[in-house]
Amino acid sequence: MSHVPPSSTPSSPRLTALDAVHRALGATMTDFAGWDMPLRYGSERDEHNAVRTRAGLFDLSHMGEITVSGPAAAQLLDYALVGNIGSVAVGRARYTMICQEDGGILDDLIVYRLAEDTPGADTFMVVANASNAQTVLDALTARAAGFDAEVRDDRDAYALLAVQGPESPGILKSLTDADLDGLKYYAGLPGTVAGVPALIARTGYTGEDGFELFVEPRYAERLWQALTEAGAGVGLVPCGLSCRDTLRLEAGMPLYGNELTTGLTPFDAGLGRVVKFEKTSNGGDFVGRTALTAAAERAASAPPRKLVGLVAEGRRVPRAGYQVVAGGVVVGEVTSGAPSPTLGKPIAMAYVDASHAGPGTAGVGVDIRGSHEPYEVVALPFYKRQK
Template sequence: MSESLLASPLAAVHARLGATFTDFAGWSMPVRYSSALAEHRAVREGAGIFDLSHMGEVSVTGPQAGAALDHALAGKLSTIAVGRAKYSLLLAEDGGVLDDLVVYRLGEERYLVVANASNAQVVAAELTRRAEGFDARVTDVGAGTALIAVQGPASLDIVTRAVVGAGAGPAVQELTGLGYYRVLQGDFEGEELLIARTGYTGEDGFELYTPAEHAADLWDLLTAAGGDQLVPCGLACRDTLRLEAGMPLYGHELGPELLPAQSGLGRVVALSSKGDFIGRDAIESADLTGRPVLVGLAAEGRRAARAGSLVRDADGAEIGVVTSGALSPTLGHPIAMALVDPASAVEGTGLVVDVRGKDLPAVVVLLPFYSRS
């Protein structure tokens, strides 16, 4: 591992498991352990365990924590109930997306904001700046926090066996009844354990937050509970899983040059339910005419378009670019998300994608490509 890269608190665990590492947003992270295809299938059919400790975490506390987040983010956070989570966006003044986030409300005056690894410092700095004038405290807690995800249809059984067996707080009934985008607070090795029913794979699953010094013990607890049902998974299969689920990735389907509506996230912006917030004026005054919009593309065969591939219409005119693409392990054919001219965004429209100099016929389809039954 390069000395310039940040190391996960689970780095030694990954090395012991034979992981192949990659540089991801300045972190040395496992890209795969065996094969990305096997890991992808494990999550769809059983369960996979992921190290997501590269993600950023920011604590926002105080009497006006909710009001500060309402001002700072595109969603209304002050009214979500304790124990719930909300997906939101950090917008620039011009309405562009600086990051997409998950916000957990852990108490009446306590929130946890989870940011993408590449934007962790930006999010912490922006929240600190935007909270000025509010009775709220913003603290970057990412360096001391580990995040482990268990995803897949067997995840509930595995997490329940691990957490209940260790006496970590929540009972079987609490975990079983925990709804999507909900969070429970427990205790692991004498410190707080957060158990959220959230994820980025399109499957049922949990994300568990613990102090970094307890990460290896929590990983071992979960893997012991999972046995042969639980497979360690790297970032390669995480990307194909989220692509099949039609979930945007910052730097691909989201970015400062894109307004939320272009990426299909106009509903995330709380224009009608709250007052002023940073980026509101730009969103309200924006003219979306002619701006590219996000679509799904499906093709036949085995050749898959990759990010950056040009998209043309039936007449050969360039009308967009692929943002993410892969040969879908679950569906067995190429899929992609692309930003295209709105005139070419209608479901069923036939387009052509340039795949390494060869034309790949593709059809516009509705997102997501895959939904669990």
């Protein structure tokens, strides 16, 4: 997610620095958010299971990196985003959101606080979803007016590789002298991996332990090959976007455009915890504060539809947009659905009326082409790794 989109059209998607590698591996490619990305290399089920039990290697270079730097960088981000970014320690990261003035979610983000290049000059890296990178860049640029800070599109400055799964720490340790044991979840540190300078972040979107490696594009192939060789003995496989979606779904992680939209506030999405009203910079002011205060009050007095998990009793797979029904009445809508390789059943996330959101609620189904298929309501996530 960085920005300044180079000229591209639906007929000419952007290529990552690893494009030749994907094609040599026989990947099935797909146009995703204007990028030509690997959907799968073979069996998406096998790729999914490899991440759950061993390790998978992903190219995530379509994500958008935006650098925010300067003496007032923290104050700008506290104003532009809903989180308390000024309280993030150097070397740590935070999940947050950027909202419209009316509280609608523009995107969900990860913000890394990097080491200061010079005293008093804060540097942050904002990582946005590929489909929203330009929107986020434009919003941050507009909101930077009056702050002593620079917003820079760094999409072309990075390739992003991720190694995810229980074997990922061992694979990475064999290639770096960075202190991975001391690297906490949602933290990042500069280091070298296979001789390649990298920002090593303990983050991911799979529900497993893992790392995301931000490197210069010219080093991407070299790093991919080194990780492939280091992981060969423990079952690491290349993984595409298809299994990334089923992995995040099992882990109950929201996807922008499905669980998160401009029509929902963080409180509607059950993620009100990311909104920090108590932050003190800028006098506590931030974009959307008034609307989000009202949304918090509404959620407290009359809970909106709640995001829940649904597990099929049969074999039919629900898809986004399908209606959730109970007693012949529509009580919700599916936002994401797929077969779950880990559970061995179709699963879905859905927003449902609070009266039908309790785990084990009876009589709930999904309307699949006119047939009301029975589903069990469960708490999210469907899957949680053993620590």
